[in-house]
Amino acid sequence: MADSEGTTPTTSTPNSIRIVEVGPRDGLQNERVRLNPAERIRLIERLVDAGVREVEVGSFVHPRWIPQMAGTDEVLRGLHRQEGVAYWALVPNRRGLDNALEAGAEHVAVFVSSSETHNRRNLNRSIDESIENVREVVSDARQEGLTVRGYISTVFGCPWEGDIDFDRVLDIARELFAMGVAEISFGDTTGMGTPYQVRDGMTRALDAFGPERVALHLHDTRGLAVANALLAVEAGVTTLDASIGGMGGCPYAAGASGNVGTEDLVHLLHATGRNTGIRLEDLLGISRSLEDEHGATLRSRYHAYSRAGHS
Amino acid sequence: MADSEGTTPTTSTPNSIRIVEVGPRDGLQNERVRLNPAERIRLIERLVDAGVREVEVGSFVHPRWIPQMAGTDEVLRGLHRQEGVAYWALVPNRRGLDNALEAGAEHVAVFVSSSETHNRRNLNRSIDESIENVREVVSDARQEGLTVRGYISTVFGCPWEGDIDFDRVLDIARELFAMGVAEISFGDTTGMGTPYQVRDGMTRALDAFGPERVALHLHDTRGLAVANALLAVEAGVTTLDASIGGMGGCPYAAGASGNVGTEDLVHLLHATGRNTGIRLEDLLGISRSLEDEHGATLRSRYHAYSRAGHS
Numbered sequence: 001m002a003d004s005e006g007t008t009p010t011t012s013t014p015n016s017i018r019i020v021e022v023g024p025r026d027g028l029q030n031e032r033v034r035l036n037p038a039e040r041i042r043l044i045e046r047l048v049d050a051g052v053r054e055v056e057v058g059s060f061v062h063p064r065w066i067p068q069m070a071g072t073d074e075v076l077r078g079l080h081r082q083e084g085v086a087y088w089a090l091v092p093n094r095r096g097l098d099n100a101l102e103a104g105a106e107h108v109a110v111f112v113s114s115s116e117t118h119n120r121r122n123l124n125r126s127i128d129e130s131i132e133n134v135r136e137v138v139s140d141a142r143q144e145g146l147t148v149r150g151y152i153s154t155v156f157g158c159p160w161e162g163d164i165d166f167d168r169v170l171d172i173a174r175e176l177f178a179m180g181v182a183e184i185s186f187g188d189t190t191g192m193g194t195p196y197q198v199r200d201g202m203t204r205a206l207d208a209f210g211p212e213r214v215a216l217h218l219h220d221t222r223g224l225a226v227a228n229a230l231l232a233v234e235a236g237v238t239t240l241d242a243s244i245g246g247m248g249g250c251p252y253a254a255g256a257s258g259n260v261g262t263e264d265l266v267h268l269l270h271a272t273g274r275n276t277g278i279r280l281e282d283l284l285g286i287s288r289s290l291e292d293e294h295g296a297t298l299r300s301r302y303h304a305y306s307r308a309g310h311s
Numbered sequence: 312m313a314d315s316e317g318t319t320p321t322t323s324t325p326n327s328i329r330i331v332e333v334g335p336r337d338g339l340q341n342e343r344v345r346l347n348p349a350e351r352i353r354l355i356e357r358l359v360d361a362g363v364r365e366v367e368v369g370s371f372v373h374p375r376w377i378p379q380m381a382g383t384d385e386v387l388r389g390l391h392r393q394e395g396v397a398y399w400a401l402v403p404n405r406r407g408l409d410n411a412l413e414a415g416a417e418h419v420a421v422f423v424s425s426s427e428t429h430n431r432r433n434l435n436r437s438i439d440e441s442i443e444n445v446r447e448v449v450s451d452a453r454q455e456g457l458t459v460r461g462y463i464s465t466v467f468g469c470p471w472e473g474d475i476d477f478d479r480v481l482d483i484a485r486e487l488f489a490m491g492v493a494e495i496s497f498g499d500t501t502g503m504g505t506p507y508q509v510r511d512g513m514t515r516a517l518d519a520f521g522p523e524r525v526a527l528h529l530h531d532t533r534g535l536a537v538a539n540a541l542l543a544v545e546a547g548v549t550t551l552d553a554s555i556g557g558m559g560g561c562p563y564a565a566g567a568s569g570n571v572g573t574e575d576l577v578h579l580l581h582a583t584g585r586n587t588g589i590r591l592e593d594l595l596g597i598s599r600s601l602e603d604e605h606g607a608t609l610r611s612r613y614h615a616y617s618r619a620g621h622s
Binding site: 191194195196220221222223224226227229230231256257261263264267268271272273299300301302304305307308 | 532567618
C-alpha cells in the first residue's frame with residue numbers, strides 16, 4: 001500500500017502540516033474501551049514512534065466524571081518523553097493544573113465552549129464564568145512557565161443552539177490569546193461544519209491570529225471532516241487535530257463517527273502532496289492493536305480498508 | 312436535523328447536480344444481503360419517491376455469476392415507472408441486451424475497464440476484446456432506440472497496475488462516444504483516486520466531452536470520496552453516481568467502505584449550496600429499512616449519524 005500516491009500539490013498552500021494527536025485523551029475519554037495507564041503510555045509512545053510530534057496524553061479531571069482518564073498523572077510520569085515532542089494534558093481547573101504540574105506537565109490545554117447551552121451542559125456554568133476560570137488557570141500555568149493551548153468548542157454549530165456566530169468565536173479567541181494562550185484549536189465538536197463554512201471561518205481566524213496560532217479540530221459525524229480539512233489546509237491552516245482510528249466523538253450521538261481519524265487525515269494530506277512527518281503504515285499498526293488487544297470499535301475509513309487485508 | 316445548512320455557494324460552479332443512484336445494482340451486487348425482485352422494486356420505488364431521477368435497477372448477467380441480480384427482468388417489468396425517471400440496466404453482452412429489451416428496458420449501461428489486468432480478471436478478456444463486444448451491444452441497443460451509458464472502471468488507479476494513464480482512459484471514452492454512448496461514468500472502482508488527481512482528470516474529461524456527457528463514480532474505500540466529489544463538482548462535474556447507505560464496493564477489499572453513500576454525497580452537495588432534488592430525510596428512512604428489514608451492513612457516515620438517534 002502506497003503511503004503517498006506521489007501526487008504533486010497543485011496549490012501554493014503550506015506543504016508541512018502539524019498533526020496534534022488527541023486520541024489518548026479526546027478519543028479514549030469518549031469510548032467504552034478502557035486502557036490502564038501502562039497501556040495508555042504504550043499507545044502514546046507508539047504514536048510518537050510513528051512520527052507524531054504533538055500528542056494529548058490525558059486529562060486531569062476527577063475520575064468520577066471521566067473514569068477513562070483516571071491515572072493521567074501516572075501516564076505523564078511514566079512516559080519516556082522524547083526531545084521535540086509536546087505532551088499535552090487537559091486541565092479543567094486550578095486543581096487539575098496543580099496535579100498536572102506535580103506530574104511534570106510542560107504543555108497544558110484549557111477549554112471553553114462558544115455555545116452557551118453546550119457550555120452549561122458540559123461545565124455547568126456560563127461561558128463568561130468559564131472564561132474567568134480559564135483566566136486563573138492560564139495565568140498560573142504561564143507563571144510556572146507552561147505552554148497553554150486553548151480549545152473553543154462547537155464553533156461551527158451546536159446541537160442545541162444551531163448556528164454559532166463566528167464573531168463571538170473570534171471574541172472568545174481574542175480573550176484567550178490576551179491571557180497568554182499560545183494557540184487555539186477551533187473545534188467542530190459535533191461535526192456540524194460544512195466545507196465553505198469551515199474555509200470561511202478558518203480564513204477569518206488566520207487573518208486575525210496568524211497560522212502559527214490557529215488549529216482546527218474536526219469531527220466526522222456527518223462525513224464531511226476530510227473535505228473540511230482539505231479546504232481548511234488550502235486556506236492556510238497548518239495545524240490539525242486528529243484521533244487515531246477515529247476514536248472519540250460526541251457523547252450525544254453514540255455510534256456515529258467521531259473525531260476525524262488520524263489515518264484518514266494523514267492519507268488526505270500525503271495524497272495531496274503535503275508532509276506530516278507521520279508514517280501511515282505505523283498508524284495502521286497502532287489502530288489494529290487498539291482493536292485486537294483492547295477491543296476498540298474504530299471508525300476511520302483507512303483503518304477499515306487496511307483491515308480488509310490491504311495493508 | 313437540517314437537510315441543508317443554508318450555506319450559500321461561494322463558487323460559480325453548477326448549482327444543480329444530477330445523482331445516479333446505483334445502489335440497487337452496483338450496491339446490492341457486492342453485498343451479502345439478498346433482496347428478492349419484489350423487495351428490489353420497493354427499494355427502487357422508494358428511491359424515486361425520495362426524488363431520485365436516475366436509478367440503476369439491476370444487471371442482466373447470468374445468475375450463476377451474480378446471484379444477487381437474479382430476476383432483474385422481473386424487477387424491470389414489475390416497476391411502476393414514473394415519467395421523467397431513467398431506469399438503467401447493466402448489459403454485459405448481446406444476450407443481456409436481448410433480455411433487457413424483452414423486459415422493456417429503455418436505458419442500458421455497458422462497461423469496460425481502463426486497466427488491462429482488472430479487465431482480464433473481471434471479464435476474462437483484453438480491453439480491446441471488451442471494446443469490440445461493447446461495440447456490438449451499443450450498436451444493437453442504439454438501433455432499438457435505447458439510451459446507452461458507458462462505465463469505464465479503475466480510471467484513477469488499479470489495485471494490480473497502480474496508476475492508470477489518463478490518456479488511455481480518454482481514448483477509451485472517445486471510442487465509446489464514437490459508438491453512440493450518451494454519457495460515460497468514470498469509475499474510481501477501488502477508491503484510489505485523490506482530490507487533485509480527480510479534479511485534474513475530470514477537468515480533462517469535461518474539456519474533451521462537455522459536462523452533459525461526463526459522470527463521476529466514486530468509492531470511499533480510503534475515505535476520500537467526499538473530498539474528491541467536492542473538487543470534481545467545483546471543476547464542473549454535474550453528474551455523480553452514489554449508492555444508498557454506501558452499499559457495494561470492491562469485492563477485493565471486503566469490510567472496507569464501498570461506493571460513496573448517497574446520503575453523504577447529498578449532504579455534501581446541499582451543505583455547499585447545491586441542489587439535487589433529493590430529500591435527505593427520505594434517503595435516511597430507506598437506509599434504515601435496508602438495515603432493519605434486510606440486515607444490510609451500511610457504511611455511509613450520515614446514516615450512522617442518523618442511527619445514533621439524530622434524525
